Amino acid sequence: MKKAICQKCNNIMRDKGESNYFCKCCDEYTPYEIKDVINFCDRCGEKVEVIKGCGSISFFCNNCNELRSKKKVETKYFDLNVKHSED
Ligand SMILES: [Zn+2]
Ligand SMILES: [Zn+2]
Incomplete structure (x- = not known):
């Protein structure tokens, strides 16, 4: 499962579509890295x-x-x- 991981808090981010990822933890659009989540x-x-x-x-x-x-x-x-x- 590929997910965007927040580079600030290391949590899985919400996929808002069109490569927009929102971090619920930081409550903002933070820099992210796509990782395989298992x-x-x-x-x-x-x-x-x-x-x-x-x-x-x-x-x-x-x-x-x-x-x-x-x-x-x-x-x-x-x-x-x-x-x-x-x-
Ligand atoms: Zn975050
Ligand atoms: Zn088991």
Whole structure:
């Protein structure tokens, strides 16, 4: 999942469309970096699946076979421009 990350506070920003990203935390349009956002299960450390419901997002761990709450999953950001030099 590609998301804009605020360079001031390191939080995920709101996509306002047309490459406009608003940081709810800073309450302004801040400089950002696009990163790959991956969520991991707090219990087993496996990647969790994002399940979009009506207006809400939840996470499902295939390994634990149960829903994990948004507050519990561990969210990590990965740089998109990391290249494997051996290619
Ligand atoms: Zn911010
Ligand atoms: Zn799990």
